[in-house]
Amino acid sequence: xxxxxxxxxxxxxxLSVWHKEAIKVGSTSETVTLNCIGFATLDVTxxxxxxxxxxxxxxxxxxxxx
Numbered sequence: 607x608x609x610x611x612x613x614x615x616x617x618x619x620x621l622s623v624w625h626k627e628a629i630k631v632g633s634t635s636e637t638v639t640l641n642c643i644g645f646a647t648l649d650v651t652x653x654x655x656x657x658x659x660x661x662x663x664x665x666x667x668x669x670x671x672x
Contacts, residue, residue, distance in 0.1 A: 622646035
């Protein structure tokens, strides 16, 4: 899914999409980019994931208890 498709899908739910960087800690640490869905102006993330599909699955699970 492209960011444009993610923006359109999120807009239909009244939400925003954006990227943020996080440090993945384990036996080795690395920086990953997370795709976020939620209310960007309030900096409230509802769902996030390394792919847009993961982020939307997380968001739908939280909103609709799917």
